[in-house]
Amino acid sequence: xxxxxxxxxTFIGDERRQRLRRLVNRxxxxxxxxxxxxxxASLRRFEPFGLVPRHEAMCxxxxxxxxxxxxxLYVTRRTDLLDGRPRRMLHxxxxxxxxxxxxxxxxxxxxSADLTNPGAMVRMDITDIQYPDETFDVIxxxxxxxxxxEDRKAMREFFRVLxxxxxxxxxxxxxGERTFEDPSVATPEERMRVFGQHDHVRRYxxxxxxxxxxxxxxxxxxxxxxxxxxxxxxxxxxxxxxxIFLCRKAxxxxxxx
Numbered sequence: 001x002x003x004x005x006x007x008x009x010t011f012i013g014d015e016r017r018q019r020l021r022r023l024v025n026r027x028x029x030x031x032x033x034x035x036x037x038x039x040x041a042s043l044r045r046f047e048p049f050g051l052v053p054r055h056e057a058m059c060x061x062x063x064x065x066x067x068x069x070x071x072x073l074y075v076t077r078r079t080d081l082l083d084g085r086p087r088r089m090l091h092x093x094x095x096x097x098x099x100x101x102x103x104x105x106x107x108x109x110x111x112s113a114d115l116t117n118p119g120a121m122v123r124m125d126i127t128d129i130q131y132p133d134e135t136f137d138v139i140x141x142x143x144x145x146x147x148x149x150e151d152r153k154a155m156r157e158f159f160r161v162l163x164x165x166x167x168x169x170x171x172x173x174x175x176g177e178r179t180f181e182d183p184s185v186a187t188p189e190e191r192m193r194v195f196g197q198h199d200h201v202r203r204y205x206x207x208x209x210x211x212x213x214x215x216x217x218x219x220x221x222x223x224x225x226x227x228x229x230x231x232x233x234x235x236x237x238x239x240x241x242x243x244i245f246l247c248r249k250a251x252x253x254x255x256x257x
Contacts, residue, residue, distance in 0.1 A: 022039070022061050022062065025041075025060050025061045026039075026041050026061050028060075029041070029043050029044060029045075029060045029061065030042060030043065030044070031043050031044030031045070033045060033235070034046055034056070034234075034235055034236075034237060035235055035236060036059040036061060036062060036064055036069060036236070036237070037069050037072050037073050037076075037236055038059065038062050038064040038068055038069055038072050038097045038098070038101065039059060039061050039062035039064070039097070041059060041060075041061040041062070043059070043060065043061070046058060046059055046060070046237040047059075047060050049065060054066075056237050057237070059097075059237070062097050063097065064095075064097040066237055066238055066239040066242070067142065067143070067171065067239070067242060068095055068097045068098055069236050069237055069238060070224070070225055070236075070238050070239070070242055070244070071098065071140075071142065071169065071171070071244070072098060072101060073224075073236060073238075074169075074222070074224050074244055075169075077224075078222070078224060079167070081105075081108070081138060082105060084107050085107060086107050086108075086109070087107065087108050087109065087137040087138055088108075088109040088111070088135065088136045088137050088138075088163075089102060089108050089109065089110050089111065089136060089137065089138040089139070089140070090111050090113060090135075090136045090138070090139045090140070090141075090161070091110065091111065091112045091113070091139075091140050091141075092112075092113055092114065092124070092126060092139070092140070092141035092144055093113075093114050093117065093120075093141065093142070093143075093144045094112035094113075094114065094117075094119070094120055095142070096119075098140075099112055102140075111136075113126075126141070126144070126148065126154040126157055126158070127148065127150045127153040127154045127157060128157065129157045129158075129160070129161050131161050132161070133160050133161065134160075134161065134162065134163040134164060134166075135161045135163070136161055136162055136163060136166065137162075137163050137166045138166060138167060138168065139158055139161075139162055139166075139167075139168035139169075139170070140168070140169050141158070141168070141169075141170050141171070142169070142170075142171035143171060143172060143173060144172075145170065145172050145204075146172050146173060146195075146197075146200045146201065146202055146203075146204060147199055147200060147201060148201070149183070149201050151202070151211065152211055152214065152215065155170070155211060155212060155214075155215035155217075156215045156216070158170065158215070158247075159215045159216040159217060159249060162249045163249065164249055164250065164251050164252045165248075165249065165250075165251045166248070166249050167246060167247065167248045167249070168217070168246075168247040168248075168249075169244060169245065169246060169247070170212065170245050170247055171242075171244070171245060172204045172208055172245075173204065174204055174205060174206060174208065174242075174243070175196060175203045175204060175205070176203050176204070176205045177205050177206075178205040178206075178207055179202060179203065179204050179205045179207050179208060179211075180194075180202060180203045180205070181201060181202035181203075182194065183201075185201075206221075208245070209221055209245065212245060212247050216249065217247035217248060217249065218247070218248045218249075218250060219245060219246070219247050219248075220245075220246045220248075221243050221244075221245060221246075222243060222244040222245075222246050223243050223244075224243075224244055225238050225239065225240045225241075225242055225243075226240050228240075
């Protein structure tokens with residue numbers, strides 16, 4: 001088996017090897033009880049995932065998690081992103097499961113960005129975005145701002161580069177009743193204890209919405225997952241507890257009025 005794996009690594013490129021792995025997993029995990037909206041795999045079940053494993057969290061084929069599947073369903077059912085009109089889209093800290101789906105849409109001028117990930121198309125500090133005002137029609141950024149010390153500055157930058165009439169989905173984990181941050185909590189060990197992850201710098205509460213409004217956005221907190229029936233939630237492996245923060249930038253005429 002080791003010899004076969006070595007041969008596969010030698011003669012099959014990374015991309016082809018990834019496709020082969022997905023094909024094998026698609027067959028091995030085939031079933032009719034579950035379906036991944038990100039890779040369209042029909043599955044017996046989703047896999048556990050997390051330090052404290054969450055039941056049926058990860059797709060065994062594309063490795064999407066609950067939040068990735070929720071966002072793709074939301075984008076396809078509740079937004080106009082896939083209506084065929086030309087769009088410029090910024091995807092921050094691109095999750096591979098969603099990046100592939102966005103890139104397949106020929107009408108979307110897609111740009112992925114990250115501060116450290118070499119797989120992103122451009123290097124970007126979201127507190128100092130290198131693009132002019134009103135560059136993008138759509139921005140998607142998920143589970144990033146809790147890592148950013150100057151999160152309010154990043155929100156203002158997203159507002160600045162979003163076109164009038166455009167929209168953004170800016171997701172963070174909501175973990176408390178109110179947002180809590182303390183710059184003196186600086187070591188990975190302290191951050192793990194206080195914020196729940198070694199590289200988080202705050203714990204957001206539902207008042208996260210207020211920060212987005214302060215940055216200029218009109219914000220809808222959409223409880224899309226809570227509106228779905230139980231069969232749909234189980235079938236797609238979703239979490240009802242995650243709200244979607246849909247942020248809009250008013251048209252110039254509306255803003256002026």
